[in-house]
Amino acid sequence: MTQLLESLFGGLSIGSVLLLSALGLAIVFGLMGVINMAHGELMMLGAYTTFVVQNAFKKTPLEGFYIFFALIAAFIVTALLGLLLERGVIRYLYGRPLETLLATWGVSLILQQFVRSVSWQFIAGLLIFCLLFFGAMGVLSRLANFERIRGWVIGLMLPISAAISLTISHILGQTYKLAVTNPWFGTQGVDVTAPKWLRGGLPIVKEYQLPYTRLFIIVLTVVCVLGIYWFLNKTAWGLRIRAVTQNRNMSACLGIPTATVDALTFAIGSGLAGIAGCAVSLLGSVSPNTGQSYIVDTFMVVVVGGVGKLVGSIVAASAIGVISYVVSSNALGPLVGFSESLKGLFEFFATASMAKVMVFALIVIFLQFRPAGLFPQKGRTVDA
Amino acid sequence: MTVKTLEPATEPTTGVNSRKKQRSLLIEAAIVIFLAVLLLVVIPPLLTAAGQGVRINQLGRFLSLAIVALGIDLIWGYTGLLSLGHGIFFALGGYAFAMYLQLQLPAGQIPDFFSLYGVETLPWFWQPFYSFPFTLIAVVALPTIVAAALGYLVFRNRIRGVYFSILTQAALIVFFNFFNGQQKLINGTNGLKTDTATLFGQQVGNNPQIMGAFYALSVLFLVLGYAFCRWLTSGRIGRMLVAIRDDETRVRFSGYDPTWFKVFVFAISAGLAGIAGALYTVQSGIITPKSMDIAFSIEMVIWVAVGGRATLVGAILGALVVNFARTLLSEQYPAFWLFFQGALFLLVVTVLPSGFLGWFRTEGANFVRSLLGRRKQVMTYPSLEEDPEVQYERENLRD
Numbered sequence: 001m002t003q004l005l006e007s008l009f010g011g012l013s014i015g016s017v018l019l020l021s022a023l024g025l026a027i028v029f030g031l032m033g034v035i036n037m038a039h040g041e042l043m044m045l046g047a048y049t050t051f052v053v054q055n056a057f058k059k060t061p062l063e064g065f066y067i068f069f070a071l072i073a074a075f076i077v078t079a080l081l082g083l084l085l086e087r088g089v090i091r092y093l094y095g096r097p098l099e100t101l102l103a104t105w106g107v108s109l110i111l112q113q114f115v116r117s118v119s120w121q122f123i124a125g126l127l128i129f130c131l132l133f134f135g136a137m138g139v140l141s142r143l144a145n146f147e148r149i150r151g152w153v154i155g156l157m158l159p160i161s162a163a164i165s166l167t168i169s170h171i172l173g174q175t176y177k178l179a180v181t182n183p184w185f186g187t188q189g190v191d192v193t194a195p196k197w198l199r200g201g202l203p204i205v206k207e208y209q210l211p212y213t214r215l216f217i218i219v220l221t222v223v224c225v226l227g228i229y230w231f232l233n234k235t236a237w238g239l240r241i242r243a244v245t246q247n248r249n250m251s252a253c254l255g256i257p258t259a260t261v262d263a264l265t266f267a268i269g270s271g272l273a274g275i276a277g278c279a280v281s282l283l284g285s286v287s288p289n290t291g292q293s294y295i296v297d298t299f300m301v302v303v304v305g306g307v308g309k310l311v312g313s314i315v316a317a318s319a320i321g322v323i324s325y326v327v328s329s330n331a332l333g334p335l336v337g338f339s340e341s342l343k344g345l346f347e348f349f350a351t352a353s354m355a356k357v358m359v360f361a362l363i364v365i366f367l368q369f370r371p372a373g374l375f376p377q378k379g380r381t382v383d384a
Numbered sequence: 385m386t387v388k389t390l391e392p393a394t395e396p397t398t399g400v401n402s403r404k405k406q407r408s409l410l411i412e413a414a415i416v417i418f419l420a421v422l423l424l425v426v427i428p429p430l431l432t433a434a435g436q437g438v439r440i441n442q443l444g445r446f447l448s449l450a451i452v453a454l455g456i457d458l459i460w461g462y463t464g465l466l467s468l469g470h471g472i473f474f475a476l477g478g479y480a481f482a483m484y485l486q487l488q489l490p491a492g493q494i495p496d497f498f499s500l501y502g503v504e505t506l507p508w509f510w511q512p513f514y515s516f517p518f519t520l521i522a523v524v525a526l527p528t529i530v531a532a533a534l535g536y537l538v539f540r541n542r543i544r545g546v547y548f549s550i551l552t553q554a555a556l557i558v559f560f561n562f563f564n565g566q567q568k569l570i571n572g573t574n575g576l577k578t579d580t581a582t583l584f585g586q587q588v589g590n591n592p593q594i595m596g597a598f599y600a601l602s603v604l605f606l607v608l609g610y611a612f613c614r615w616l617t618s619g620r621i622g623r624m625l626v627a628i629r630d631d632e633t634r635v636r637f638s639g640y641d642p643t644w645f646k647v648f649v650f651a652i653s654a655g656l657a658g659i660a661g662a663l664y665t666v667q668s669g670i671i672t673p674k675s676m677d678i679a680f681s682i683e684m685v686i687w688v689a690v691g692g693r694a695t696l697v698g699a700i701l702g703a704l705v706v707n708f709a710r711t712l713l714s715e716q717y718p719a720f721w722l723f724f725q726g727a728l729f730l731l732v733v734t735v736l737p738s739g740f741l742g743w744f745r746t747e748g749a750n751f752v753r754s755l756l757g758r759r760k761q762v763m764t765y766p767s768l769e770e771d772p773e774v775q776y777e778r779e780n781l782r783d
Contacts, residue, residue, distance in 0.1 A: 296557050
């Protein structure tokens with residue numbers, strides 16, 4: 001009994017992290033058909049935002065409650081970035097999911113390296129470059145024959161503004177030395193410390209206690225799921241999002257601004273990644289590679305749950321969470337004491353990494369019976 | 385506006401057509417052989433003379449990576465299946481050969497690393513790798529079988545598109561975890577070293593003879609792989625693959641079962657990756673689970689995308705160019721390589737969807753003309769009118 005409770009809660013706490021990080025992905029993938037490989041990096045940025053907010057609130061009266069401000073800040077930062085990403089890249093790639101996969105992978109690489117090497121010098125160079133390049137494009141685009149000279153303008157302005165910004169940032173680095181060249185975060189991980197009231201744990205059974213941070217994440221997940229559910233089903237924009245998902249052309253004919261809906265959906269999905277990142281930062285140290293370790297797991301949640309249904313993601317995340325906890329903690333080992341070979345088998349898989357092997361094998365077997373996931377979308381459009 | 389008219393075919397019969405095809409095939413074969421000889425005989429001494437001897441080894445490694453790119457072009461460019469798990473097959477080939485090399489010991493001994501973990505007897509699956517012929521077969525067969533099994537399970541259920549990509553990526557993670565976690569079986573994170581082992585009585589590492597031999601083998605297998613893929617894609621199977629890429633449902637309605645074609649081509653490309661893995665491992669001196677990194681497998685895809693999908697030559701060129709760009713850039717500015725790579729992904733997808741070779745074939749001539757201040761060429765319909773294949777279809781395949 002204690003074993004059962006323990007695996008239930010252990011599984012739930014793994015599952016809630018999975019669900020929280022998969023939620024944004026499920027929205028973007030399910031509603032828009034976009035594979036966002038940069039989702040993990042958006043989480044990582046959310047975690048870094050938390051770190052920044054925590055430092056900003058140090059030694060202020062609100063120190064204990066920085067986490068709530070961090071949640072809001074993380075949501076805003078990643079949602080804005082998501083908006084930029086959608087407007088800049090993804091809107092050209094709708095209907096080509098494999099291309100979005102590659103493009104967002106490129107974005108994820110850039111974000112990783114950005115976090116590693118961002119410094120005042122870097123920011124200054126980037127700002128000057130954007131100002132020069134996009135400013136010139138903006139001014140020149142008023143010319144009547146802009147479309148004809150566009151190629152030449154880009155070919156000329158790109159090296160010029162790159163050269164100017166590189167020189168200026170180099171001069172900045174020479175004059176102010178370490179004050180501007182020192183990277184903000186560096187390649188090492190940073191640590192977010194949970195506020196005082198989140199330390200310790202809730203005793204559940206004898207030795208096992210559920211840390212308050214885990215409990216906080218479970219509550220946060222529930223709040224997010226309810227919030228998203230409410231947003232999609234009870235608000236005007238939610239209705240529009242669902243309409244565009246079902247039939248894009250018809251929605252456009254009825255006057256729904258589909259481009260705005262796309263941007264909004266992607267921004268919300270990214271913002272949820274930020275919140276997930278904020279939650280993840282409570283569990284351990286955050287490094288630029290943090291995002292990569294989550295991306296495959298979260299995709300598995302979406303695939304198993306079935307695309308386009310939030311319920312599927314919830315069930316899949318808890319199931320995967322419980323199974324991986326049970327396998328990795330070898331909770332079933334004592335139950336099969338009658339058979340030596342079976343026991344050996346369970347022991348073989350009783351590490352975190354081997355549990356992943358087991359879970360994946362189970363997922364492949366599961367997909368043999370339900371290729372479209374737990375709660376597949378029905379209808380003729382699905383196969384197209 | 386200048387109008388380009390194609391040379392009118394004198395006799396639109398199949399005989400002339402096939403003779404024409406034969407001639408162009410012969411020319412292509414001659415070019416390939418010429419390039420291979422160039423790579424084998426001319427380039428190594430040139431590089432050595434220029435004091436860049438290190439680059440020969442790099443070139444050899446990148447040539448073997450080009451073999452993987454060929455396989456990826458086969459399944460992605462032609463069949464439209466984006467596999468993000470080719471690192472598995474690459475690593476399987478590499479591990480198979482590395483295990484053989486590790487076992488080149490006096491009788492009764494087992495590889496050193498086993499003693500670190502207190503393993504006394506050789507695990508059972510190492511046993512067959514004492515045999516050289518078995519190893520050679522395993523390098524190809526192991527990845528092929530794994531890919532066929534995985535492919536069958538996936539394709540049978542009509543899992544396709546992005547779901548296939550995600551599943552292959554998950555499989556990659558699984559294999560990575562398995563190889564990474566099993567110290568007692570295959571030395572875990574540390575991987576298997578090959579440069580201290582011996583092959584045919586000679587030490588492998590720092591041995592110009594063996595390295596030269598493997599360089600030559602890389603060139604040879606690249607040529608063979610190219611010829612094989614070229615043969616495969618120009619025949620009926622090739623058309624089938626393209627048909628699956630363009631409209632799988634229609635293929636199904638025409639009475640074919642795409643499953644087996646997909647399994648077949650996935651297995652073939654895995655086999656190519658296995659060969660490449662073995663060649664790469666010996667030339668780099670070590671194989672670790674790192675070759676099953678997520679990033680590495682996606683990188684393989686970008687080589688093909690940069691060169692041009694469904695061109696084969698593009699895949700090879702892409703692999704060579706991107707890898708050399710990587711070494712040169714990361715030697716100079718290590719931090720900038722990731723920015724550059726990310727930008728490459730974005731650019732290739734948004735601006736150059738058909739890769740450099742594809743762009744060159746469609747737009748290249750016009751671009752050069754516009755640089756010279758000439759007008760664009762326009763393909764018009766006289767060319768269609770005079771196309772023997774179109775004529776033939778009109779006459780014989782009316783209804």
